Amino acid sequence: MAKLTVRDLEVTGKRVFLRVDYNVPMEEKGGRMVINDDTRIRETLPTLKLLLEKGGRLVLAAHLGRPDGKREASLSLKPVSEKLAELLGRPVQFVDQCVGEKAEAAANALKDGELLLLENVRFHAEEEENDPVFSAQLARLADVYVNDAFGAAHRAHASTCGVARILSAWGGRCAAGLLMERELKFLGDELEEPARPFVVILGGAKVSDKIKVIDRLLEKANTILIGGAMAYTFKLAHGNQTGKSLVEPEHIHTALDAESKAKELKVQFLIPSDNVVAELKDTGKLNKKGKPVFEPVNPRVNTAADIPADCEGFDIGPETAKRYAEVIAGAKTILWNGPMGMFEDPRFGEGTLAVAKAVAAATANGAKSIIGGGDSVKAINKAKLGSQVTFMSTGGGASLEFLEGTPLPGVSCLDER
Numbered sequence: 001m002a003k004l005t006v007r008d009l010e011v012t013g014k015r016v017f018l019r020v021d022y023n024v025p026m027e028e029k030g031g032r033m034v035i036n037d038d039t040r041i042r043e044t045l046p047t048l049k050l051l052l053e054k055g056g057r058l059v060l061a062a063h064l065g066r067p068d069g070k071r072e073a074s075l076s077l078k079p080v081s082e083k084l085a086e087l088l089g090r091p092v093q094f095v096d097q098c099v100g101e102k103a104e105a106a107a108n109a110l111k112d113g114e115l116l117l118l119e120n121v122r123f124h125a126e127e128e129e130n131d132p133v134f135s136a137q138l139a140r141l142a143d144v145y146v147n148d149a150f151g152a153a154h155r156a157h158a159s160t161c162g163v164a165r166i167l168s169a170w171g172g173r174c175a176a177g178l179l180m181e182r183e184l185k186f187l188g189d190e191l192e193e194p195a196r197p198f199v200v201i202l203g204g205a206k207v208s209d210k211i212k213v214i215d216r217l218l219e220k221a222n223t224i225l226i227g228g229a230m231a232y233t234f235k236l237a238h239g240n241q242t243g244k245s246l247v248e249p250e251h252i253h254t255a256l257d258a259e260s261k262a263k264e265l266k267v268q269f270l271i272p273s274d275n276v277v278a279e280l281k282d283t284g285k286l287n288k289k290g291k292p293v294f295e296p297v298n299p300r301v302n303t304a305a306d307i308p309a310d311c312e313g314f315d316i317g318p319e320t321a322k323r324y325a326e327v328i329a330g331a332k333t334i335l336w337n338g339p340m341g342m343f344e345d346p347r348f349g350e351g352t353l354a355v356a357k358a359v360a361a362a363t364a365n366g367a368k369s370i371i372g373g374g375d376s377v378k379a380i381n382k383a384k385l386g387s388q389v390t391f392m393s394t395g396g397g398a399s400l401e402f403l404e405g406t407p408l409p410g411v412s413c414l415d416e417r
Helices: 045-053 078-088 101-108 132-139 158-169 178-192 207-217 231-237 249-264 318-329 350-364 375-382 397-404
Strands: 015-019 026-029 032-035 057-061 093-095 115-118 144-147 174-176 198-202 223-226 268-270 275-286 292-302 311-316 333-337 368-371
Touching: 015 045, 015 158, 032 078, 045 057, 045 078, 045 178, 078 093, 078 115, 093 101, 101 115, 132 158, 144 158, 158 174, 174 178, 178 333, 178 368, 178 397, 198 207, 198 318, 207 249, 207 333, 207 397, 223 318, 231 249, 231 311, 249 268, 268 318, 292 311, 311 318, 311 350, 318 350, 333 350, 333 375, 333 397, 350 368, 350 375, 368 375
Parallel strands: 015 057, 015 144, 057 115, 093 115, 144 174, 198 223, 198 333, 223 268, 333 368
Antiparallel strands: 026 032, 275 292, 275 311
16 A cells, blocks of 8 residues: 655654554553553654654644543543653653644644654544544644554544644645554555465454455455354354354354355355353343343363353364364465454463464464454463564554455545655
């Protein structure tokens, strides 16, 4: 995807509005908010350093959490500015506004090679509404626009889309950051003509969430491996009993159509032959929606075609994991989006771990492995194998929509090279 990038920009003496993804996990400790994982901040450092070396005056914008258009102290980006200064080894100015006179004065006072982090853009409801007046207020802070927040690129918000449109109309250039460039390269260019065999691993909860991805990748893949809760809808479509497993009866025909298309295109389409199941015990507690909370108990491998009536499926079984690993071992290109089960619980994480190990091993043998964001990245990091794959996307919903072929507003607004 030939988008203009920061490598192409001349930014000396110019204010650069840089949209970053600093939606980092935080918790309160000793009366202050502390960042639990600074990965998203670290991932922006190459873009920041390049623009600073080029003499840019950086105005960073990001969101944190869901404050619903209200100022919330626990969701301030002030702790992020402190962590960023620590990681960069240079001062990072912070302004507790993102628009208005105070923000404009701070942006205009920047010198070449300096940077400023604005307060959480979602403290204003106009951000998510992509309000043109709010977008223009943001645009007044800069001369050039750069988006390095792929994880938010599927949102048509003011900071991801509106400000770029306005700066472009004012004659400013709009480019991708280095992280955005890598996302577009691996999720886009690398999958256009993948080295074969091309193996796609898809997990997650619902067939309805992944059917567009399945449909699009059937045109390219040699093999598709299905895991996660959505596998039970395929089992149901085959006439099997699925017990208390999460299924979508209304999508039985969707599942069958996918398998029919795979057969027509001669794509190997595999679903689990065994599962790890557990009975459900009522804890006597209610969740936030007032519904009973059940605890999985007595986990065991189920090799029968049917899942017992009192059980729910939580993971692929060892035989399926072995079969999937054998397929992955022969791959030259691998795309993985979605875990094989409820991997957060060690009792139901073996299937996902087996797939993660197989992907890492195939990568070591020369395959190109692309991890499509979200829980897949969490799973492979939990297995401590993140450094052993080719690329891990920073986008969850953005990765999924991009793989579906859906144009992303935060990408579409960037200049072509």
